Amino acid sequence: xxxxxxxxxxxxxxFTAYAKVWEITPTSPRDKDNIRYCLRDNxxxxxxxxxxxxxxxxxxxxxxxxxxxVIMAEAGVHPVVQLxxxxxxxxxxxxxxxxxKFDGKETCEYALRPYDNSRSSVVFEGCEFYGFLKNVxxxxxxxxxxxxxxxxxxxxxNGRAAVxxxxxxxxxxxxxxxxxxxxxxxxANISALSxxxxxxxxxxxxxxxxxxxxxxxxxxxxxxxxxxxxxxxxKSTDVTITNCIIAEPADKADYLYPTYCYGGTISNIxxxxxxxxRSG
Numbered sequence: 001x002x003x004x005x006x007x008x009x010x011x012x013x014x015f016t017a018y019a020k021v022w023e024i025t026p027t028s029p030r031d032k033d034n035i036r037y038c039l040r041d042n043x044x045x046x047x048x049x050x051x052x053x054x055x056x057x058x059x060x061x062x063x064x065x066x067x068x069x070v071i072m073a074e075a076g077v078h079p080v081v082q083l084x085x086x087x088x089x090x091x092x093x094x095x096x097x098x099x100x101k102f103d104g105k106e107t108c109e110y111a112l113r114p115y116d117n118s119r120s121s122v123v124f125e126g127c128e129f130y131g132f133l134k135n136v137x138x139x140x141x142x143x144x145x146x147x148x149x150x151x152x153x154x155x156x157x158n159g160r161a162a163v164x165x166x167x168x169x170x171x172x173x174x175x176x177x178x179x180x181x182x183x184x185x186x187x188a189n190i191s192a193l194s195x196x197x198x199x200x201x202x203x204x205x206x207x208x209x210x211x212x213x214x215x216x217x218x219x220x221x222x223x224x225x226x227x228x229x230x231x232x233x234x235k236s237t238d239v240t241i242t243n244c245i246i247a248e249p250a251d252k253a254d255y256l257y258p259t260y261c262y263g264g265t266i267s268n269i270x271x272x273x274x275x276x277x278r279s280g
Contacts, residue, residue, distance in 0.1 A: 019046040023074075025053050035071060035081065036063045043069060051079035056103065058082050065122070066090035073099030086110035089145055093120045097127060104132035104158070111136045114145040114176070121147040128154045135164035139176040147179040156188045165212075166202040177201060181215045191225040197232035198224055213238040222247035 022038050034057055038049050045067040051057060052074045062085040073079050080101045089095070089112065102111045111129050114120060122145070129136045136158050139145060148163065155162040162185075165177040180201050187198050198221050201214050214233045217240070221230050230246040233239045 019048060020044070021048045021050050023050050023052050024057070026055050026057055034059050036061060039064060039067070039069065043067070045069070048072065050074055051081075051100065052077060054078055054080060056080040056082045058084075060084050063087040064090060065093045065095045065120075068094045070096045070098070071100065072097065083108045083111060087112040088115040089113070089120045089122060091116055091119065093122075095121075096123045097125070099126045101128040101130075102132075103130060104136075106131045106133065108132055109134040110138055113137075114139045114143045116143070120145045121149075123149040124151070124153055126152045128156075129162070130155070130157045133159040135161040137162065138164045139166075144176045146177075147181075148177055149179075149181045150185055151181075151183045153182075153185045154188075155186070155190070158190050160190065161196055161200050162187045162190070162198050164196065164200045166200065177212055179213045179215075182219055183215075183217045185219050187219065187221045187224065189223045197229040199231045200229075201232070202234040214240070216241045216244060218243045220245045220247075 020043070022043055024035070024038060035049060035051075036059060043049055046069075048070040050072060054077055057079060059081060063083075065087060078099065078101060080103050082103045082105055084105070084107070086108065104111065109132065111132055112122065127150075136155055137148065137150075138161070150163070163180065163182065165180065180199075182199055190198065199214075199216060199219070201212055212233075216231055219231075221244075224230070224247075231241055231244070
């Protein structure tokens with residue numbers, strides 16, 4: 001992991017000659033004392049915010065991601081970012097976030113949400129999410145983003161889904177995330193409303209179509225309570241789910257669907273105490 005983040009840092013600096021690296025510690029002066037102030041007042045598009053200590057880094061208000069930015073841990077460091085209010089992704093923002101632990105402190109509802117009808121994308125690499133009351137990463141209604149990529153992440157001890165995107169409009173093809181990719185990720189110790197899924201990507205409209213794309217590979221789920229479905233993609237035909245382990249739910253229910261999808265490719269799923277993989 002140390003070599004990975006060192007390599008990332010070197011490559012970022014090499015290819016962004018005019019970009020700046022902002023080093024943040026939990027005791028930095030106020031103009032750089034947390035992520036949100038650095039994003040608002042200091043960092044420009046293309047810059048990197050580097051967290052240099054384990055922390056915790058306390059964030060008492062929303063982190064507004066409204067520009068192209070990299071937020072990452074220094075090599076060998078595992079920074080904990082304590083959120084009181086969720087991170088908001090704005091129009092045309094593109095963020096890459098490496099090696100951070102996000103703590104909802106069992107008081108924060110979400111970790112990240114788009115807050116307008118935005119053309120935006122976020123990548124989380126090697127991140128951990130815990131202590132959130134509701135869906136950890138979520139978008140609803142018209143709160144749209146272009147893409148979300150999660151790799152080598154760990155979601156645990158949260159109130160609801162790891163990822164939940166659901167369109168509330170009945171307009172044909174309404175959706176809130178064009179592309180969702182989840183790989184090499186573990187989801188554990190969560191509960192949720194009946195009918196939801198730990199990874200949930202939904203579109204509305206009376207006709208099926210490629211309104212969004214879902215790719216899930218090497219994802220493990222266990223001790224998941226209250227769910228009828230482990231992975232769900234509704235009203236989308238561009239779906240690939242492979243090499244996953246979806247274990248017995250925490251409440252010992254006998255109705256769990258490992259996957260509940262319309263169309264797509266589903267293969268090599270190891271599951272326990274479950275029904276069929278597909279419906280619709």
